[in-house]
Amino acid sequence: MKTKAAVAFAAGKPLEICEVDLEGPKAGEVLVELKATGVCHTDAFTLSGDDPEGAFPAILGHEGAGVVVDVGPGVRSLKKGDTVIPLYTPECRECDYCLHPKTNLCQSIRTTQGQGVMPDGSSRFSLDGTPIRHYMGCSTFSNYTVLPEIALAKIRSDAPLDKVCYIGCGVTTGVGAVIFDAKVEPGSRVVVFGLGGIGLNVIQAARMVGARQIVGVDINPEKVALAKQFGMTDFINPKEVEDVVEAIVDITHGGADYTFECIGNVNTMRQALESCHKGWGESVIIGVAGAGQEISTRPFQLVTGRVWRGSAFGGARGRTDVPTIVDWYMEGRINIDDLITHTMPLENINEAFDLMHAGKSIRSVVLY
Ligand code: APR
Structure with missing residues (x-):
């Protein structure tokens, strides 16, 4: 044909x-x-x-x-x-x-x-x-x-x-990273780097599972209104603070339970890891960095209990989980x-x- x-x-x-x-x-x-x-x-x-x-x-x-x-x-x-x-x-x-x-x-x-x-x-x-x-x-x-x-x-x-x-792609990548991969618990403090299509889906899933605090990080303040509508509770513009990691640790009372990198920048990936709470904070890389790029941090960050991981297609098993996400949309649970x-x-x-x-x-x- x-x-x-x-x-x-x-x-x-x-x-x-x-x-x-x-x-x-x-x-x-x-x-x-x-x-x-x-x-x-x-x-x-x-x-x-x-x-x-x-x-x-x-x-x-x-x-x-x-x-x-x-x-x-x-x-x-x-x-x-x-x-x-x-x-x-x-x-x-x-x-x-x-x-x-x-x-x-x-x-x-x-x-x-x-x-x-x-x-x-x-x-x-x-x-x-x-x-x-x-x-x-x-x-x-x-x-x-x-x-x-x-x-x-x-x-x-x-x-x-x-x-x-x-x-x-986009909805499942963001929503799934929270629900299927990180398995964010109610009451968690969550930080989302990048308030684009992926980051907003991370935010709405974090709200859906009952996160107590959802901090958005973006260099573009125009993203704030929609992010708030989706569940962001606090916003940090890296251009307006001296040290993003310090600002996050401060606002989350010691560091995030979960951070999600939704930009694809190896520098913000490091910031996302290092703004996790000592002992248990987990950072999930969703953004895709350019070919050949590498991430780095001091190994002590991991020795002291932070976890660095990635997520592809939100950890969703497509034939099983995609119909469920469609249901969530139809039930008005996700926008x-x-x-x-x-x-x-x-x-x-x-x-x-x-x-x-x-x-x-x-x-x-x-x-x-
Ligand atoms: N610090 C903070 N925020 C940043 C920075 C930075 N250094 N650089 C870019 N941003 C913000 C942009 O202002 C934008 O709001 O990150 C956001 C990225 O959003 P989009 O361009 O809409 O990208 P999105 O579709 O969400 O995808 C993000 O995931 O799937 C991958 O390839 C995709 O790597 C990309 C990432």
Whole structure:
């Protein structure tokens, strides 16, 4: 079949809208019609050419929601008409990782996914006979896409897809880091570095689990109003204090129980670790630092009980946990609507990247 897609032909170049060829689903695969897709920093990172796994031409996008149109042989858990969210972190429920209780990083199709192809080693997308790479196993910048069955979360059919698409990455990354990875307890003091799309989701999850104090740290004071609406209790602008770590230790009465780095800057990662409470404070890295960058601290910080860890896709097991997060949204327990600041048709997708780079959007969503 033919499908409309925004194709990345080369690093640093705007996406181009094309009619591309899409082969139908093979064994274990599912054809999905996307209804909406978010545009995330990771798409921009790959498009910039800095992603070591990135290669072109490719159809980017990994934060979508849609409906099953067709299933290949052997697909049992999904059928035509099901509402789904694509998962760049799949959940096969069989590999060593899925069977281990401490990780969500299913490895069953990791190698081929990184190569931009389906698990059988081939691409379903092509243009004039030339294969186009899949991206993060999702390629949601195409109106129709093919995914492995294990990379789709089946969600309730009454969820608005123009909103819950954001659960495909940003919401789950922030909310999950608090709930599934850090397991923040009620009464905790939480510090969030970076009040963008990820940080705001960390804040609303911290509020949801009953944190007593939620301190936001950002160099942009324009972020304060929305962060307060989402649950931030205190704000620190690093430009207005002499020493951020001291300011945090002071305001949290000795240090945070949990800190979350949602910027992707190795200096703020260090600050986040060192503003944790001695003896038990835990710092979670969510932000993605530039290729080749390294973190550092004095080892004594860890010897004296602080814990440094990271979180990918919020520690969520997609097929199991994503439907639950959709329920939280539908029950009004988390707010997504106010985070989607811009929408546009696929034809205008490059505007979403411009808005992101200008810091004007929290999240842009493309509507098909
Ligand atoms: N100190 C404090 N705040 C900072 C600093 C800094 N040195 N540098 C940037 N910020 C703030 C920005 O002002 C902005 O509000 O961090 C926030 C980052 O927000 P976004 O740009 O919206 O990024 P977001 O989508 O939240 O993603 C954050 O997570 O997924 C990764 O790749 C993504 O690394 C990025 C991070």
